[in-house]
Amino acid sequence: MKAVDNRLRVHSAEPLVGGPPLPELRQDxxxxxxxxxxxxxxxxxxxxxxxxxxxxxxxxxxxxxFSLTELRASFPRISVTATLQCAGNRRDELxxxxxxxxxxxxxxDGISNASWSGVCLRDVLEVAGVAPGAKHAAFIGFDRVxxxxxxxxxxxxxxxxxxxxxxxLLVDEMNGAxxxxxxxxPLRVVVPGYIGARSVKWVRSIRLQAEPSDNYFQSKVxxxxxxxxxxETARPEDGLPLAENSLNSVICDPEANAELPAGxxxxxxxxxxxxxxxxxxxxxxxxxxxxxxxxxxxxxxxWTWQFWEARLTLGRGPAELVARAFDTAANSQPxxxxxxxxxxxxxxxxLHRVAVTGR
Amino acid sequence: MKAVDNRLRVHSAEPLVGGPPLPELRQDxxxxxxxxxxxxxxxxxxxxxxxxxxxxxxxxxxxxxFSLTELRASFPRISVTATLQCAGNRRDELxxxxxxxxxxxxxxDGISNASWSGVCLRDVLEVAGVAPGAKHAAFIGFDRVxxxxxxxxxxxxxxxxxxxxxxxLLVDEMNGAxxxxxxxxPLRVVVPGYIGARSVKWVRSIRLQAEPSDNYFQSKVxxxxxxxxxxETARPEDGLPLAENSLNSVICDPEANAELPAGxxxxxxxxxxxxxxxxxxxxxxxxxxxxxxxxxxxxxxxWTWQFWEARLTLGRGPAELVARAFDTAANSQPxxxxxxxxxxxxxxxxLHRVAVTGR
Numbered sequence: 001m002k003a004v005d006n007r008l009r010v011h012s013a014e015p016l017v018g019g020p021p022l023p024e025l026r027q028d029x030x031x032x033x034x035x036x037x038x039x040x041x042x043x044x045x046x047x048x049x050x051x052x053x054x055x056x057x058x059x060x061x062x063x064x065x066f067s068l069t070e071l072r073a074s075f076p077r078i079s080v081t082a083t084l085q086c087a088g089n090r091r092d093e094l095x096x097x098x099x100x101x102x103x104x105x106x107x108x109d110g111i112s113n114a115s116w117s118g119v120c121l122r123d124v125l126e127v128a129g130v131a132p133g134a135k136h137a138a139f140i141g142f143d144r145v146x147x148x149x150x151x152x153x154x155x156x157x158x159x160x161x162x163x164x165x166x167x168x169l170l171v172d173e174m175n176g177a178x179x180x181x182x183x184x185x186p187l188r189v190v191v192p193g194y195i196g197a198r199s200v201k202w203v204r205s206i207r208l209q210a211e212p213s214d215n216y217f218q219s220k221v222x223x224x225x226x227x228x229x230x231x232e233t234a235r236p237e238d239g240l241p242l243a244e245n246s247l248n249s250v251i252c253d254p255e256a257n258a259e260l261p262a263g264x265x266x267x268x269x270x271x272x273x274x275x276x277x278x279x280x281x282x283x284x285x286x287x288x289x290x291x292x293x294x295x296x297x298x299x300x301x302x303w304t305w306q307f308w309e310a311r312l313t314l315g316r317g318p319a320e321l322v323a324r325a326f327d328t329a330a331n332s333q334p335x336x337x338x339x340x341x342x343x344x345x346x347x348x349x350x351l352h353r354v355a356v357t358g359r
Numbered sequence: 360m361k362a363v364d365n366r367l368r369v370h371s372a373e374p375l376v377g378g379p380p381l382p383e384l385r386q387d388x389x390x391x392x393x394x395x396x397x398x399x400x401x402x403x404x405x406x407x408x409x410x411x412x413x414x415x416x417x418x419x420x421x422x423x424x425f426s427l428t429e430l431r432a433s434f435p436r437i438s439v440t441a442t443l444q445c446a447g448n449r450r451d452e453l454x455x456x457x458x459x460x461x462x463x464x465x466x467x468d469g470i471s472n473a474s475w476s477g478v479c480l481r482d483v484l485e486v487a488g489v490a491p492g493a494k495h496a497a498f499i500g501f502d503r504v505x506x507x508x509x510x511x512x513x514x515x516x517x518x519x520x521x522x523x524x525x526x527x528l529l530v531d532e533m534n535g536a537x538x539x540x541x542x543x544x545p546l547r548v549v550v551p552g553y554i555g556a557r558s559v560k561w562v563r564s565i566r567l568q569a570e571p572s573d574n575y576f577q578s579k580v581x582x583x584x585x586x587x588x589x590x591e592t593a594r595p596e597d598g599l600p601l602a603e604n605s606l607n608s609v610i611c612d613p614e615a616n617a618e619l620p621a622g623x624x625x626x627x628x629x630x631x632x633x634x635x636x637x638x639x640x641x642x643x644x645x646x647x648x649x650x651x652x653x654x655x656x657x658x659x660x661x662w663t664w665q666f667w668e669a670r671l672t673l674g675r676g677p678a679e680l681v682a683r684a685f686d687t688a689a690n691s692q693p694x695x696x697x698x699x700x701x702x703x704x705x706x707x708x709x710l711h712r713v714a715v716t717g718r
Binding site for chain 2: 224226227228238240242243244245246247274275280281283291292293294324326328329330331332333334335336339340346347349
C-alpha cells in the first residue's frame with residue numbers, strides 16, 4: 001500500500017485519520033485523491049478483488065451475492081460528484097470550549113470532494129427486490145473495529161428512500177481511478193449529502209431491514225446530543241441519529257495566525273448546505289462580524305460544496321475574519337460555539353472565525 | 360362578509376392584516392379558521408363562485424379553463440394539513456434593531472396551521488399537459504394591489520418540481536368548511552413548506568413558464584437581501600427569491616412581560632423546520648441562554664409545525680426565556696437579530712427571547 005501523502009496532516013496513524021492543509025484543499029473543486037481526508041476506525045483491510053462478493057440480504061425478495069465483475073456487467077455505470085464531510089469536522093474549535101476526550105481533533109479539514117463512479121445502489125436493490133417493510137438499508141464493512149471489548153465491521157444505515165435515490169452509489173472508482181485502499185477498495189458506499197460515516201468503506205453487506213442499523217456507529221455514536229448532555233449520563237436515545245449534513249462555511253485561506261499587511265486581502269473558503277440543498281449567499285467580515293461583504297460564490301453541483309471568495313480590506317494590527325452562509329431556505333448558522341457544543345463534538349457549524357495578525 | 364374575529368390583533372385594516380394572540384394560537388394544533396392569520400395586499404375581492412373560471416395556460420399542451428364544478432368533478436379530492444407562515448413573521452423584533460418602514464409589524468403571529476382540501480395541482484397540470492421548457496408555475500389572484508402607481512393581481516411562482524409535488528394543492532376548503540373570503544374564496548393555492556406569499560389566494564390563473572414570475576411580489580420583493588443592503592441601493596437581483604421556510608422556534612406562552620412567581624413554569628411554543636424537513640429537538644432556557652432544558656416535542660405531520668412544551672424553574676425577579684430548535688440535519692438558529700436583519704424584515708429566525716418579570 002502506498003504511504004500517505006506527506007501533505008496530509010495525520011491526526012492518528014492507527015487507525016489512519018488525516019486531512020489536507022486548508023489552502024491546498026481550497027485549490028481544486030475536485031480534491032485530488034491523495035489529498036482527500038481519511039477517517040478510518042480500524043486498520044485498512046486487504047480485500048481480494050477477485051474473490052470479493054457483496055452480499056445483499058434482509059427484507060429482499062431474493063438474497064443475492066455480486067462479484068465486482070457481476071456488478072460492473074449488470075448495471076449502468078454512473079458518476080456523481082459529491083462532497084463527503086466527517087460529522088466531526090471543525091471539532092478542534094469545540095474542544096477549546098470544553099474538553100472532548102478521545103475524539104479526533106479535526107480542524108476544518110474533515111471534508112473533501114471527489115467524482116465517484118460505480119453503480120446506483122437502487123439498481124442493485126431492484127434486482128434483489130425490495131420487500132414490504134424495508135425501511136432502512138444497513139451497510140457493514142470488511143474492516144475490524146474494536147469498541148468496548150467487541151470487534152466488528154464498521155456499519156451504519158440510511159433510510160430506504162435515500163438508498164433508492166439515484167445519487168446513492170456503490171463506488172469502485174474515485175476521480176477516474178480505482179478506489180485507493182484508504183478510501184474503500186474495492187467497493188464503498190457513497191451517500192451524497194449525508195455525514196461521511198454513512199458512506200461505508202470496504203462494504204461487504206447490504207441488509208434491508210425495518211429498523212435502523214444496530215451497529216455501534218449508528219445506534220450508539222454519530223448522534224447529536226444536547227449541549228447539556230454528558231458522556232456519563234446520556235442515553236443513546238437522547239441523541240439525534242445523524243444523517244444529512246448541516247449548513248456550514250469555512251475560511252481556508254488565509255489560515256489562522258497568518259501575518260498580513262494592511263490593505264486588500266483575498267479570503268477564500270468553502271460552503272456546503274447539506275442534504276441536497278444549496279448555499280445561496282456567503283458573507284465575510286474582516287472585523288469580527290461588525291461589517292460584512294457578500295462573497296462571490298461558485299454554483300457547484302447538486303451534491304457538492306461551493307467555493308467562495310471575497311476581497312476585503314484589513315487595517316493595521318490583528319483582525320478576526322468571519323464567514324457565514326445562508327441556504328436557499330434563508331437558514332443561517334449559529335454565532336456561538338457554545339450553542340452547538342456537544343460531548344461527542346459533532347456537527348460544529350457555528351460561524352468560522354480566523355484570527356490573523358498584522359505585519 | 361363576516362367581520363373579523365375580535366380576538367385577532369389587526370395590524371392593518373385595509374388591506375386586512377392580522378394575527379392571533381400567541382397563547383390562543385398555541386392551544387390547537389389545527390388553528391380555527393377565525394384565528395388563522397390574515398395577510399392581504401389589497402381589498403378582499405368578491406368572486407362569484409358560479410361564474411368563476413381558473414385559467415391554465417403558458418407552456419402547456421392545451422390551454423384550459425376550469426369551473427369549480429369541473430375541478431371538483433374531474434379530480435380526486437385531497438386533504439393536506441399544512442402550516443403557512445408569512446415571510447415577515449417576527450418582523451417586530453428586527454424593527455427594534457433598525458427601522459423597517461412601511462412593513463407589517465408582525466410579532467410571532469404571522470403563522471397558523473390548517474387542514475386544506477381540494478385537488479392536487481399536479482393532477483390539473485397533467486390534464487393540461489406540461490410542455491417542454493416549463494420550469495415554473497406562476498399564479499395570479501383576483502385581488503387588485505397597487506404598487507408604484509400600477510394596479511395588478513398579487514402573484515408569485517414556484518419551481519415546476521414543487522408544482523408537481525403531491526402536497527401542492529388547489530384548495531376550496533379550510534378545516535372542512537368552504538374557504539372564507541379573507542383566505543381566498545373560492546379557490547387558492549397552498550404550497551406547503553414555502554413562505555405564505557406563494558400560496559396565492561383567489562387564484563384566477565396558473566401559467567407554466569420558463570422563468571420565475573415577473574409579478575412585483577416575486578421579482579422585486581419577498582427577496583432576502585444581505586444585512587448590509589439598503590432600500591436605496593439594493594437591486595432585486597442582489598436578493599435571494601424566497602421559497603422554503605427556514606428553521607424557527609417561538610415561545611407562545613408565557614407572553615412578554617408576564618408577571619410570574621418564582622418556582623416552576625410551563626413554557627409552550629411552536630417550532631417549524633420548513634421545506635418538508637422536521638424539527639428534531641427544541642431547547643428552552645430560563646436564564647437568557649446560560650443553561651438549557653430539552654422540551655418535549657410533538658411529532659406533528661410532514662408539512663406542519665410542531666408544538667413543544669418544557670417545565671422550567673424561575674428564580675425571583677426578571678428572567679429571559681429563550682427557545683432554540685435543531686432540525687434533523689443538525690441545523691440550528693442564529694443567536695443574534697443583527698445577523699438576520701434585512702431592510703425588508705423577512706425570515707427572522709434568530710433565537711426567540713421573551714422577558715418575564717417577577718411577582
